[in-house]
Amino acid sequence: MAFGKGCHLHLIDGSAFIFRAYHALPPLTRKSDGLPIGAVAGFCNMIFRYVEANEGPDAPTHVAVIFDKGSHTFRNDLYDQYKANRDAMPEDLRPQMPLTREATRAFNIACKEIEGYEADDIIATLSRQAQAAGGRVTIISSDKDLMQLVGDGVEMLDAMKNRRIDREGVLEKFGVYPERVVDVQALAGDSVDNVPGAPGIGIKTAAQLINEYGTLEELLDSAEQIKQPKRRQTLIEKREQIELSKRLVQLDEATPLDFTLDDLEVLEPDPEVLLPFLAEMEFRTLTKRIADKLGVESPEIQIAAPAPEEGPSLADLPFDPDSYTCVRSAEDLAPWIAQIHARGWVAVDTETTGLNEMTADLVGISLCIEPGEACYIPLAHKAPGAADDLFTEDAPVEGQMPMADALALLKPVLEDPAVLKIGQNMKYDAKIFARQGIEIAPIDDTMLMSYAMHAGLHGHGMDALSDKYLGHTPIPIKSLLGSGKSQITFDRVPLDEAVKYAAEDADITLRLWQMFRPRLHTAQVTRVYERLERPLVPVLARMEMAGIKVDRETLSRMSGAFAQKMAQLEEEIHGLAGRTFNVGSPKQLGEILFDEMGLEGGKRGKTGAYATGADVLEDLATLHELPARVLDWRQLSKLKSTYTDALQEHINSETGRVHTSYSIAGASTGRLASTDPNLQNIPIRTEEGRRIREAFVAEPGKQLIALDYSQIELRILAHIAQIDALKEAFREGQDIHAATASEMFGVPLDEMTPDVRRQAKAINFGVIYGISAFGLARNLRIPREEAKAFIDRYFERFPGIRDYMDATKGFAKEHGHVATLFGRKIHTPEINARGPRAGFAQRAAINAPIQGTAADIIRRAMIRMEDAIRDLPATMLLQVHDELLFEVEEGAEDALIAAARRVMEEAAEPVIKLDVPLVVDAGTGANWAEAH
C-alpha cells in the first residue's frame, strides 16, 4: 500500500528500547552457551507488547524500528566533543546489538539504520515525508531531542509511561512550542550528549529568553539589550558556541534514505521465521506466549548442556579441581609468595571451624594468583572424627606446616601495602587474621564489588556470583561437611577434598575480581565501591571485635520474671478459651477465636489459616478479653525468646561481650544489617522492652554514648525533592511533624494538638515509603477516603513531593535503577512488572534514594570516625541505621560527643552540600537505656 492520506506511521526509537531493556533486566545469559541475552529478551518483550497494544482501530498502517549506526556522524565533524563523555557500550551489550536487528526483522517489522546518521535524523526525515504525504506519525520514544518534530500530525508516545506528547506537551517540557525547541536546546545545552550551549543558562531561562525575543537568531542579534550583565556577556561571548550547539541539536530532515515510506507497511509476523528465532534465543516463556497468540504450536526448545570451554565471555579456562596444589612446607610456600610479589595481588580465602569469626578457629588458607593457579595450605586438619580412641582422634593430619611458620611467612605479604589482597567477604577473613595478629591490607572484595554494581538485582554470595558470572557451580560445602546432626567441621575434612574446595574458592574469587574490575567503571560505581563499601570493612571488623558488654544477671532475672508472667497469662487465656491450647500457635489461636468462640471478622491467609496479627487482635480486644491477654503474652514471649534468653547465648565466653556481625551487602538500599545477634532491633518502643537495654552496659569506669541523627530521612527528602517549606522548618529547628500539621491543617503551632501532630507524622513517614491512601488509612485507622483527602492536601501544600515521586518512578522505569545522592545505585528490576508487584517496586524505588542516602551518610561518618576520635579513650561499638553507640572512659564524654557529632553532622560534605542542616542528638549513661 502506498503511503498517503489516512495512513498512520509509527517510528520506534530502537536504541531507546535496547537500553531500556538492558537496564531493566538482570544480566541474563543464554543457557546453552552463556551468550548475554538480557537486552534481546527485554527488547523482544517490548516489541511484542507494542504489537499487542497496537491492534485496535487506531492501528498503524506503516511501522519501522530505527537504529543508530556507527558512532561517527556529521555532528562529530562539527564538534569533536559531541557525545564524547558517553560511556563505552557495556561489554555484555555489544554482542546483542545485531541480535536486536534480527529480532525486529523476525517480527516482520522494517528495521532501518543508515551509516553516519543518528536514528533521530532518520526519524525526522521520515516524519517530514509522511507529513508531506498527508499521513499521521507517532514517534515511540521519550528522547527529548525528537520533540522538535511534534505537531501537524506528528505526536510522540512515551511507551513506558504510555503518555502521548503533543504540542502542548512539548510546551510543558521546554516552555516553547516544537518549532523553537532547537533554540532552547541550543542555549541550554545537553550534558548527556555533551552539547555545550550557553553556560549558566538552563531550559527555564532559555525558554524565557526565546519567548521574549522570538527566535535564537533575534535573541543573539539583540544580546546587547539584555539587562542581566552576566547573561548578556555570555550570549555575546559564546555566540559561536551557541550557534554550534544549534547545529548539533538540529535534526537532519533530509537524510538520504535507501527506502521509501511504502516499504514500511505493517506486515503480519511469519510464525515460520519468528518462532525459530525466539527458540534459538531460548526464550521459553515468550516463545510460548507468541506461539499461543499466533495460534500455532510452540517449538521445542533444545538446550544443549552448557559447554564451559565454549562460553564466550569466559573462554578462559575450565575449573579443574585436580590442578590445585596442596602446600605442605615452607619450601612449597616460597614460590607462591614470590609469585604474589611479582604480580602485586593475590586472592585469599580462609577455612575455619565455623561461621562465627569470633569463635571459629583457622584451619587453612588458600591462595590464587591466576585463574586456575591456586593452592591450599592446610594448617589445622585433624583425622576424620568418630575414632574409638579419644586421644588419636585429635591428632593432626601428617604433612601440614606448623601454623606459626605459615603465618610468619604470610604476614609480610598480607600486610604489604604493595600487594592487594582479594577476597569474597573480606571482613570475615580480616577478623580471622586479626585474631592471629595480622592486619590484612590493602584489600579488594568481590562481594562488595558486586554489591556496588548489582544491588537489588541478586544476592552477592560466592555461589550466586560464580553461577551467574562464571557459569560454574562451586563445590557445595555441604558435600564436605554434611548437614544436620552429623555435620562435621572443616578441620575434619580429608585433605584432598579440602584442597579442591578451598583452592576453588580462591580461584573463583580471583576470576570474579578480574571480571568485575573493569565493569565497576562502566557501571560508574567505582567511587561508591572505593569510598563507601571497601573502607567500611576494617571499620566494621574492629567494631564487631570490640563487641558490647551485656550483663547476664540482668537478662536472666528478666527472663525469670517474664516466664512467671507468661505462665500466669497462659492460665488465664486457657480459662477464657475453655480449654488448653498452644498460645504460641497462630493456627490454634485462630481456630479458638473464630471457630470455637465465634468471633466475627476472621480472615484466612494464603495457607488457609486465620490471620491473628497484632492489628487483628487489637480490633478483637474490644469484643473479648482473650485477644488482649494473647497480645500481652505475645509481647512477653517475644522479649523472652528473642532477647532475654537468646542474648545470653551470644555472650562470648572469652570477652564477656556480645559480638554482632554486620552484613554490608545485605540490604539493597545501602543499609547495614546486623546478625547473630541482631543488635539493630533491640526493643525501645515499649517500657518493658526498653528495659532490655539496661542489660547493655559500659565497663566499670566507662560510659556509653549514643548519637543519633534527628529526622535524617525527612531532611534528605526535603533536600532531594526541594521542598522549601520543609527546608525552612528544618533550618529554623522546628518540630517537623508539628510544622507539617500546621501547614496542612492551618493550625498555629502553639495550638497544635498531639493527635493532629500524630496524623501529620504518619503522613511524613508515608511519603518516605511511597504513600498510598490504603496504607495511610490502615496506619491511622481512618477511612480510606479520609486518608486520600489528607494525601491530596499534602501534595497540594508540598507539590514538590509529587514531582519527586513521579520523577523517581520515571527514572527507575527508564534506567532500571534509582540512585542516592552519593551515586549508589539500587536496581529496580520489577519496576516494569505488571500487577501488584509494580506497586511494590514503585514504592521501593521512591524510598530507596532517601533511605540509601541516609545510609551513605552514616557510612561516611563511620569511615571518618576512627581518625576523628583517635586521641580519645573511646571505641565505636554499634550502628543502628541512624545511630552510633560508643563506649568511652569517664571524663572524656564531652570531648567524644563534640568530635563524633561534628563528624556525623558534616558527613555529607564535601561531596554534597545539603540545603538542610544535619542535627545529631546525644545521650550518655551507664547503660544503653540511659544513653538513649
Place this chain on the structure above:
DNA sequence: CCTGTCACG
C-alpha cells in the same frame, strides 16, 4: 524449609 509474627530504623 516456609509462614506468620514482631522487634528495630
Place this chain on the structure above:
DNA sequence: GACGTACGTGACAGGG
C-alpha cells in the same frame, strides 16, 4: 475497573 498496597531488615516458633 479490579486488585492489593505503606520502605528496609532479622529472629523465633510452629508446622509440614
